[in-house]
Amino acid sequence: MAPLRMKVLIVIAILAAAALIVPHTNPFVILLATRALAFSILVMSLDILLGFTGLASLGQAAYLGVGAYLTAILAARYQIGLGYDFWLVAALGMLGAAVLAALFGLLAIRASGVYFLMITLALGQCVWGLAYRWNSLTGGDNGINLQHRPKFGIDLADQVTFFYVVFGFFAASLLIMYTLVRSPFGRSLAGIRERELRMKILGYNTWLHKYIAFIIAGAFGGLAGVLWVHTAGIVSPENVVLTTSVDALLMAVLGGPGTLIGGVIGASVVLFIREYLSTLVHWWQYVLGGVYVLVILYLPGGLMSIPGRIRQWRAARSEAADTPNLAPARQ
Amino acid sequence: MTSKLIRRAGLLLTGVCLAFAAAAPAVAQEELRIGFIAPMTGPIAQVGADATNGFKMYLDRVKSNFGGAPVKLIVEDSQAKPDTAVTKAKKLILDDHVQLLVGGVLAPEGYALAPVSTAEKVVYISAIPAADDLTQRQLANYPYFIRTGWTSSQPHHPLGQWACDQGYKKIVAIAADYAFGYEVVGGFQKAFEDCGGRIIQKIWPPLFTKDFGPFIPTIKSDADAVFSLMVGPMALQFPKQLRQSGYTKPIVGGGTSYDEAALPFMGDEAIGDVSALQYSAALQTPQNEAFVKEYRSKYGKVPSYFSETNYTTALMIDDVVKETNGKFPGPEAFIAKMSALKVDAPRGPVSFDDMRNPIQNIYIKKVEKTKLFGYDKDELWGVVIKTYPNVSQFWTYGKDAFLKQPVYSRDFPPCKYCE
Numbered sequence: 217m218a219p220l221r222m223k224v225l226i227v228i229a230i231l232a233a234a235a236l237i238v239p240h241t242n243p244f245v246i247l248l249a250t251r252a253l254a255f256s257i258l259v260m261s262l263d264i265l266l267g268f269t270g271l272a273s274l275g276q277a278a279y280l281g282v283g284a285y286l287t288a289i290l291a292a293r294y295q296i297g298l299g300y301d302f303w304l305v306a307a308l309g310m311l312g313a314a315v316l317a318a319l320f321g322l323l324a325i326r327a328s329g330v331y332f333l334m335i336t337l338a339l340g341q342c343v344w345g346l347a348y349r350w351n352s353l354t355g356g357d358n359g360i361n362l363q364h365r366p367k368f369g370i371d372l373a374d375q376v377t378f379f380y381v382v383f384g385f386f387a388a389s390l391l392i393m394y395t396l397v398r399s400p401f402g403r404s405l406a407g408i409r410e411r412e413l414r415m416k417i418l419g420y421n422t423w424l425h426k427y428i429a430f431i432i433a434g435a436f437g438g439l440a441g442v443l444w445v446h447t448a449g450i451v452s453p454e455n456v457v458l459t460t461s462v463d464a465l466l467m468a469v470l471g472g473p474g475t476l477i478g479g480v481i482g483a484s485v486v487l488f489i490r491e492y493l494s495t496l497v498h499w500w501q502y503v504l505g506g507v508y509v510l511v512i513l514y515l516p517g518g519l520m521s522i523p524g525r526i527r528q529w530r531a532a533r534s535e536a537a538d539t540p541n542l543a544p545a546r547q
Numbered sequence: 548m549t550s551k552l553i554r555r556a557g558l559l560l561t562g563v564c565l566a567f568a569a570a571a572p573a574v575a576q577e578e579l580r581i582g583f584i585a586p587m588t589g590p591i592a593q594v595g596a597d598a599t600n601g602f603k604m605y606l607d608r609v610k611s612n613f614g615g616a617p618v619k620l621i622v623e624d625s626q627a628k629p630d631t632a633v634t635k636a637k638k639l640i641l642d643d644h645v646q647l648l649v650g651g652v653l654a655p656e657g658y659a660l661a662p663v664s665t666a667e668k669v670v671y672i673s674a675i676p677a678a679d680d681l682t683q684r685q686l687a688n689y690p691y692f693i694r695t696g697w698t699s700s701q702p703h704h705p706l707g708q709w710a711c712d713q714g715y716k717k718i719v720a721i722a723a724d725y726a727f728g729y730e731v732v733g734g735f736q737k738a739f740e741d742c743g744g745r746i747i748q749k750i751w752p753p754l755f756t757k758d759f760g761p762f763i764p765t766i767k768s769d770a771d772a773v774f775s776l777m778v779g780p781m782a783l784q785f786p787k788q789l790r791q792s793g794y795t796k797p798i799v800g801g802g803t804s805y806d807e808a809a810l811p812f813m814g815d816e817a818i819g820d821v822s823a824l825q826y827s828a829a830l831q832t833p834q835n836e837a838f839v840k841e842y843r844s845k846y847g848k849v850p851s852y853f854s855e856t857n858y859t860t861a862l863m864i865d866d867v868v869k870e871t872n873g874k875f876p877g878p879e880a881f882i883a884k885m886s887a888l889k890v891d892a893p894r895g896p897v898s899f900d901d902m903r904n905p906i907q908n909i910y911i912k913k914v915e916k917t918k919l920f921g922y923d924k925d926e927l928w929g930v931v932i933k934t935y936p937n938v939s940q941f942w943t944y945g946k947d948a949f950l951k952q953p954v955y956s957r958d959f960p961p962c963k964y965c966e
Binding site for chain 1: 655
């Protein structure tokens, strides 16, 4: 228990430090940090499936898309969600994505492994197809623009305010998802990940467990979309396309699947390489590729496994160091 | 005691700073900072390079000095993604404090950047993104926006008229399935049908299709010609595959089907195909000849309209800043001064309509294999066969009548003669 509490405290301390430091950096870094936090909600939602239930989904961008398009359409057409009703839209975004996940789950959950991957991929591409083709609603490949961010007492157009709002959403999502995976329900998900057949024999309705996890993941994906669309003020089919789903999956793997908090690390690393490093050097793509390759080769547990690795390595070294110390004593 | 010391040190420091500040303007004028956004990675990186090179060539020519103001150009990679374009624009505005934003290539990038210019009160100049509505039905949203390139339908109204004048009665349109394709086909169809022609079929292959095998056999055989709108790598594949299938009737193409980003890489099958655009590298004017030669010796490639439009954009900014003696006049005044400009660009004379879109010549060009400008090899050039002078985005329809109709789309104008 103690080491776990320690870990949680460390995570809280780091997040609090980030929340204090980021607003004092330059505006571009604040914007990127906001984007990383919004996207990491999507990555964490995927981690519930990937890391805790053992379902690798390649269609998570669909839920981001539902949240984002819902927000954009309501705001651009009906001026809904630009004041206090932003909270309503956030709830609607989650609800809409959850409904879509409930629908897709019926089709996808029956499969597992690579078949689950293929089905989620296909369903995700259906949503992309709609976004691309339903011109009258989605604006086709031109997407939808938002003229400004919501304003309710506080003005989200202010970078720092918006950062804190997104940070709040992120922290709340992290807390809820963490509670979820630590709950008996989360434990049964882990059981399904380890050995589904055994869970079935023990009398668990594994289909229902997976289905509910799928819906919850979808709902958080929708929330990520609501926030994401406000970071750049635009939604386009680019946000729903397969590569966005792949990004989310890679970020989860990069950070460390089954850790939740790895999601924010993966999202931050990738977004900062792609959007910050690319302002400094033109060979940023090699760095990104290199990071992926090195992590997959040498850190199968993702970046979150580094502390554990260091501990192991130090333990091994102190053992090794102990041996010569003993040797003279024996002589 | 210490606080007094610190205060004194502070005063001294302030004094020194003030002295420097007072001395500085006498030495050099305030620099003009221009943020340039183009795809440097991704599927259309070549276009991004053409665009950047065009702009830089002008800067080199004037030694990065606009009317006395040193110019600082900061180039950022949009990765051809609208939301990356937005974050890069924010970086340029918030961190680098640019006064002008230039760039974007794809229409969605234009649509993404224009609201940023409104929100941040920074001038945004679209040299390439051609989405019609930016300078038409939606212009009122974007007070700091001006376009130096073209609208998608602008060259294709005259092309529709030209096709009709050739005596073509029935044409099949085959175009990339996205907004730019719809607007290009829409403009062509509108002018062609108003003149009495008929579009009898519309085929929409997905953007970046490489294999046209499934589409070519469906082309109706009773058409007099094919109208194609291809983009990037599609432009190379389509004429080749269509001709290999034994199709011998004429091909008329949208601007990007035969622009110089694709033309040098095409084979002889493209000879005789006709397209329309506001620029051709084969334009026989002394100014264009000098432009082509300088560009080619610098970058080893014939300039495309992507290069020309950015070169001209830099020239226009220079003209505005010269007028104000090297001082940036503020976004409103800048937009006002720029839209009043009349310049002689490599593409020909360019001025602006009251919706801040260029009025310019549209060239009907035919692909020919020939020697031009003293180059010793036979090459493919888009030789100008007809010039429509001073064409506006509204063609002959008049602004008000034109703006009453909806923006061109997959369903507008409706395909009345399709079966």
